[in-house]
Amino acid sequence: MQLVVGLLFVGVHLVCAGTHSLRYFYTGVSGVSNLPELTVVGLVDDQQFIYFDSNTNRTVPKTEWIKQNEGADYWDSETQTDNVYHQNFKINIQVAKERFNKTTGVHTFQQMYGCEFDDQTGETNGFQQFGYDGEDFLYLDLKEMRWISPVQQRIITAQKWNKDTTLLERDKHYFSSECIEWLQKYLEYGKSSLKKTVSPQVSLLQRSSSSQVTCHATGFYPSGETISWMKNGQDHDEDVDLGELLPNEDGTFQRSSELKVTPEELKNNKFICVVEHQGKTITAKEIRTNPGDSLPIGIIIGVVSAVLLLIVTAVAGYKVYQKRTGFRPVNTSADGSNSSTHSIDSVYSVHSDDQLI
Template identity: 50%
Template sequence: MWNNLLFVLILFGIDFILAITHSLQYVYSGSSGIPNLPEFMTVGLVDGEPITYYDSNIRREVPRQEWMAKAVDPDYWNRNTQVSMDTEPVFKTNIEVAKQRFNQTGGIHTVQQMYGCDWDDETGATGAFHQYGYDGSDFIALDFRTMTYVAPVMQAIPTKEKWNSDRAELENIKSYFTQGCIGWLKKYVSYGKSTLERTVHPEVSLLQKDPSSPVTCRATGFFPKEIMVTWQKDGMDMYYDVEVGETLPNGDGTFQITSKLTVKPEDRKMNSYSCVVQHKSLQDDIAVLLEEKNIRTNQGGLPWGISIIASVGLMILFAIERLWIKNRTG
């Protein structure tokens, strides 16, 4: 119960308050043993919106936003294509090294790197993150308070010791995250201002597979990403019997999120329940009462899954990232 409460307060309460924070994130993913999947993929995101993409099949860095394609010169794509091509063999090597350290041979394996920075354009506050995962779990991460790497698993200790001994490289990394990364983030925000600062209101619906199943409140089609979805009982917020999902991308530049409520039929008859959605695009909160007339079922082929991202490679890259994040948050 308290884990759910803490998750709601941290993930949604804080994000909702700090809705003006912009972020730049890069996700690099190398894999082995997965048929028909590029062995190496990268995606760059600004405020959760994919702006660049590369994989080992197309071997070319390409824009994912029209405004991004118009804002930068052609040499930008040439430079970043070369960076991705140079990084690709490093990830192949990293997988083999990790397999040796974990005493593995064949099978499906992934190495992923996530790094980036964020910037509050009102207060000027900045932050950064730089971490690696292996097979969906944390492998090594940089602690920016001490500028040292931290290894949560013993197999990463040799890497930690090697990287921590290179103080010159650590200074270069610090400079990038405090200056270069923030500088690029500000540029990208200015390039895509009309898109990144737009607001699209969510569509909210209640879904239930059968009368004995949990009731799902689904908000979809909204932008920006920050949103708060809560359940209320007789007008009071609920922090138990509630399971909040992650905010996931749709294929059209908008987002979606679900929140499940487990409630007994007799409790529904005796109390008033409602799903309440707060979002920047709304003048007033959306509140949907838990009544039979407001509940949709999966009869008639109603789609329950998330919207498919246009690029299969990008979709799988997001799936790997979400698996890693899910493992990190327990």
């Protein structure tokens, strides 16, 4: 059975000029022995800043700005919270498998949540969604303040959660206030790196004279590039396959576009790859042949680091990208009530209502 590494939720929220976002991605996996049962990734404006997996059982910083501004108490709290989520995810996957009557094989259970605000208009938005085996499962409509499920197997949960007006009000407060406060705090922490602009390095690669040509753009920040092809000076969009946006280990991004072309076409025509990023245009004309069947090392590194992010963020052809639930309410005290510190366990994770019963 093929494991689809992609998050399959409705509504792609891309960060654009003036808009900033805080997102958390949780993915539970069962039936795969060499992958963590739970992986957690936190992003600010598409830059990964925290990471957790159930193999290491430790939440760790992924940027210098969060490492320098939060101490041991923060990471202990995050670790404790993510371990609680690990136990909850195992229950949710099992219940979901029973509801879909598929108790064997590889399965994924995903949650996404977060918020965004426009620093020019002051407009805010929040989101939290669930997914199972690559399909939308349940999401919160913040305008209507009600849970909606596109599948019969989750309607039971949606109906139960919609009756909990206290929990819905807490969700509303979190997304409109607490989440935005944390986002603004993180933006201040990382203002120097989050506002940086790095242009891509662009290469035309070909394994052999008979294989497809790959235009590889890497090392750019922020995301939001476009890759296009030209043939003899004219726009060319036939037989083109645009790959997923992938993260590099240093926080920058990469993406590839593959052109299917015969050796004869390549010999008799002039193909150019055009990459546009942050108002700059970079072209690549000279094709470099990559000996053997191995991939360029830059792509390999990006894919390896992307596995940790995509397995959690699941971007189905970036094809999806976004949010989850159970937010990091600005902390949870020992009795489960919210306090002023960043934590997760108070919303759905440590409540029985988060379990799909």
